[in-house]
Amino acid sequence: MSLTMLAAEDFNPLIPKTPELIIGLICFFVVFGLLGKKLLPSIEKVLAERRDQIEGGMERAEAAQAEAQALLEQYRAELAEARHEAARITEHAREQGAALIGEMREEGQRQREAIVAAGHAQIEADKKQATAALRQDVGSLASQLASRIVGESLEDHARQSGVIDRFLGDLEAKADASAAVAK
Amino acid sequence: MSADQLTQPLASGGCHLFSGCGFPAPGLNEFQFHPIFTVAGFGFNKPMLLSMICALLVIGFFWAAFAKPKVLPGKLQLVGEIGYDFVKRAIVFENIGKKGEKYVPMMVSIFFFVWIMNIMSVIPFAQFPVTAVIAWPAGLALVCWLTYMSLTFKKHGFVGGLKNLCWPSGVPGWVMFILVPIEFFSNIFVRPFTLAVRAFANMFAGHLLIVVFSVATWYLLSPSLGALYGTTSFVVTLGLTAFELLVQFLQAYIFVTLASSYIAGALEEAH
Numbered sequence: 001m002s003l004t005m006l007a008a009e010d011f012n013p014l015i016p017k018t019p020e021l022i023i024g025l026i027c028f029f030v031v032f033g034l035l036g037k038k039l040l041p042s043i044e045k046v047l048a049e050r051r052d053q054i055e056g057g058m059e060r061a062e063a064a065q066a067e068a069q070a071l072l073e074q075y076r077a078e079l080a081e082a083r084h085e086a087a088r089i090t091e092h093a094r095e096q097g098a099a100l101i102g103e104m105r106e107e108g109q110r111q112r113e114a115i116v117a118a119g120h121a122q123i124e125a126d127k128k129q130a131t132a133a134l135r136q137d138v139g140s141l142a143s144q145l146a147s148r149i150v151g152e153s154l155e156d157h158a159r160q161s162g163v164i165d166r167f168l169g170d171l172e173a174k175a176d177a178s179a180a181v182a183k
Numbered sequence: 184m185s186a187d188q189l190t191q192p193l194a195s196g197g198c199h200l201f202s203g204c205g206f207p208a209p210g211l212n213e214f215q216f217h218p219i220f221t222v223a224g225f226g227f228n229k230p231m232l233l234s235m236i237c238a239l240l241v242i243g244f245f246w247a248a249f250a251k252p253k254v255l256p257g258k259l260q261l262v263g264e265i266g267y268d269f270v271k272r273a274i275v276f277e278n279i280g281k282k283g284e285k286y287v288p289m290m291v292s293i294f295f296f297v298w299i300m301n302i303m304s305v306i307p308f309a310q311f312p313v314t315a316v317i318a319w320p321a322g323l324a325l326v327c328w329l330t331y332m333s334l335t336f337k338k339h340g341f342v343g344g345l346k347n348l349c350w351p352s353g354v355p356g357w358v359m360f361i362l363v364p365i366e367f368f369s370n371i372f373v374r375p376f377t378l379a380v381r382a383f384a385n386m387f388a389g390h391l392l393i394v395v396f397s398v399a400t401w402y403l404l405s406p407s408l409g410a411l412y413g414t415t416s417f418v419v420t421l422g423l424t425a426f427e428l429l430v431q432f433l434q435a436y437i438f439v440t441l442a443s444s445y446i447a448g449a450l451e452e453a454h
Contacts, residue, residue, distance in 0.1 A: 011211055011214075011215050013211060013214055013316075013317060013383075013387065014317055014380070014383075015317065016316075016317045016318035016321040016322070017318055019225055019226065019231070020228075020230060020231060020316060020318035020319070021318040021321065021322050023231040023234060023235070024231075024234055024313075024318050024319040024322040024323070025322045025325075025326070027234045027235055027237070027238035027296070028238070028292065028293070028296055028322065028323060028326065030238055030242070031238050031241050031242055031292045031295075031296050032288065032289060032292040032293075034242050034245075034246075035241075035242070035245055035288055035291060035292045036288030036289065036292065038250075039245045039246060039249040039250065040245075040249070040267065040287070040288045040291060042249055042250070042252050043248075043249040043252045043260075043263070043264065043267060045252070046252035046253065046254055046256075047264070049254050050254045053254060
């Protein structure tokens with residue numbers, strides 16, 4: 001007990017001892033010097049570099065995204081244009097088809113008319129031919145009949161044909177007149 | 184007469200409860216160190232040795248972590264960066280702001296140096312927080328005091344500096360009669376003293392507590408009911424050690440936080 005008290009007599013824990021103070025400060029300044037002059041600047045440089053890289057990476061990512069966006073816009077525009085083009089082509093084709101159909105129809109009409117006209121002409125020609133033949137036959141038959149009835153030969157061709165023709169022409173004229181009246 | 188002699192009854196292990204031996208209460212003698220060796224009248228003692236080891240540990244750690252830094256950090260560098268970033272952001276930037284960048288190395292140095300000196304309290308064989316000797320916190324407080332005082336006068340000039348130190352803003356004139364002397368006294372004399380004593384007293388008390396319960400564990404240990412007391416005391420010692428781990432960190436943190444806030448005050452625009 002007395003030993004402790006004796007020791008405590010000349011010891012005040014609140015008063016720093018110079019040698020300890022000096023050693024403590026030397027230790028601190030050695031730490032401070034090395035950390036402050038070498039180690040912390042070197043890590044600070046690396047931290048800045050890392051920050052740059054991360055920010056650079058972000059910038060790159062942003063740029064890539066912007067590019068992708070632009071590309072997407074472009075594709076969309078192209079797609080819209082293509083759709084528009086397709087619609088235009090379809091419309092054109094439709095118009096062309098309609099025109100073609102109209103043309104074809106016209107052509108068909110024309111051909112039909114031509115065919116009909118040809119038919120009419122044919123019929124007319126046939127009719128004429130038939131009429132001529134008929135007239136000849138009717139004439140010869142009539143003259144034969146008449147010669148038999150009259151007993152007189154009407155062989156004289158020129159006279160014969162003249163009479164018959166005249167008769168038939170009268171008949172035709174009558175028929176025509178009645179047809180005109182009917183119309 | 185040395186500390187070893189004083190604690191000899193303990194070391195010999197003869198003094199136990201119920202053996203007619205009083206409790207050899209540890210006291211100031213725990214904080215008195217006699218030179219391990221003396222060179223030209225300069226006594227070299229245990230706290231000095233420990234503080235040198237602490238300085239080497241801090242340097243060694245940061246050397247290993249930061250000497251060859253990589254953008255993609257290794258494990259040790261990562262740990263170092265976390266510590267560095269903690270002091271930089273949570274202490275310096277928090278108190279001073281971005282213009283405190285210049286003081287980051289100083290604060291990092293103080294923080295880790297103080298913390299590791301505090302930790303020495305629970306390191307086997309060292310078992311003494313260097314900061315429980317007033318010279319160490321006093322030295323560091325002196326460094327902080329010189330820093331913020333010189334900054335104050337450098338930034339504001341002599342009159343402006345004095346005004347920055349003692350003239351609080353937004354206070355009615357008549358209060359100034361009381362406030363100015365208080366501020367002057369507080370900012371110039373009390374600050375460094377409290378800064379040093381706070382760290383010192385915390386570590387001093389913590390160390391004393393651990394010693395008391397460690398000694399008591401040994402003293403109470405006897406082949407009787409004392410074993411129970413001894414065990415209880417041992418559990419308390421364990422709890423105190425864990426608690427001290429927290430206090431060691433906190434004191435280092437508080438020391439650096441206050442130093443930063445003093446510097447922030449010095450850098451404050453004139454008001």
